[in-house]
Amino acid sequence: MPRMGNQVARDVPGVVIQRLPLYLQALRHIDGTGVEVVSSQELGDQLQFTPAQIRKDLSYFGRFGKQGRGYNVKRLHSELRRILGLNQQWNLALVGVGRLGRAILGYEGFAPRGFKVVAAFDADPTQIGKKVANITVQAMSELQATVRQHGIQICIVAVPPTEAQAALETLVKAGVKAVLNYAPWAGRVPNGMHLREVDPVLFLQSMTYYLKPS
Amino acid sequence: MPRMGNQVARDVPGVVIQRLPLYLQALRHIDGTGVEVVSSQELGDQLQFTPAQIRKDLSYFGRFGKQGRGYNVKRLHSELRRILGLNQQWNLALVGVGRLGRAILGYEGFAPRGFKVVAAFDADPTQIGKKVANITVQAMSELQATVRQHGIQICIVAVPPTEAQAALETLVKAGVKAVLNYAPWAGRVPNGMHLREVDPVLFLQSMTYYLKPS
């Protein structure tokens, strides 16, 4: 099991990584209440996780707690930020400036948490050159150059389903390493590229299974 | 392991249920190409799942394939829709009509897939009575009555984090059974209520782990 000298622990289960941002959320909240130390029990109550799971998750990355006490809230928060690579701003590019894409460009939830959309692309020639939320829409052919120039590693895809696979392939070619996909299309993507499906309808469609027909 | 006489198979792993909407997406696409039969292999190629996983997933619900042939695309699509309860329209309510909430009200991706936002609520008195996308914003105090009247079982939460827990509690009291939560707040929710976190920043924050700092 991964012991790390300082920084990089490999083969941490993906599901653990996906929980870390939730820990961050909870810690931020707890910090806001002025509490300085939390136990895995208390953190678990907050998030509805078992204390054992929290201790095990954290143990992949180091020893952050004090026996008999718990975890220092600010310290753990800052360690997790470091582990997730959140001590820097991340530049994003958006592909697709239809209604959904425009809403994403206008979303004020990214910037305060360190993500900034700095470029936008569309396949539709009539959109190119238009300014949306202070960003000039560019042609897809410019994507690779712009992405390199701004050091963009993450893109958001918000195109119609018929264009999704083509958009993904452009991103792969441009060397983009992570994609947040709003398109209703589960894209195929080469090994090593990180793709998260965030089409909200997917979430709704799985919840209806548990509901009574009405 | 669940054999089902006709309809209800219990204790299907949640992770299986969450894959079914992806199967639906892939089948819809395949159907659009005119292909009439798919093997688990082909469906798996499309979605980057193993064929064995697909066969096992489907076997929780019945026997939909023909040995030596594969699955009839239209038939499987319609079976999965039935299993997920997607043969009806689902009415949704939105809580929170700030910028994000308004974008959600304006999103045209719900209706064509059977979900319709029919009511909107906000805690801010200055918003109440305003019309947004043809829907009149109501006070939170009206939520329970409206939800019952429209048979709403699913709500979308798009409020600031400080108000998220209160909003969730109102929904619990109103008997809402499923929540799509856009608020950056991992809510605590009673057993039996279905909550999906869709704050996009959570997804971004877990992907940065795999990226190089820039």
Add this chain to the structure above:
DNA sequence: TTCTGTGAACGGATTCACAGCA
């Protein structure tokens, strides 16, 4: 005493491998 960190045990999900049907 309290609560962390962690091997060991457990349980659940994925994959294997093959029997059986078309």
Add this chain to the structure above:
DNA sequence: TGCTGTGAATCCGTTCACAGAA
């Protein structure tokens, strides 16, 4: 022969339970 459906085997994540530090 080709591909499904499915028990058995495997893999992997969660939980247990306890040794050890404060």
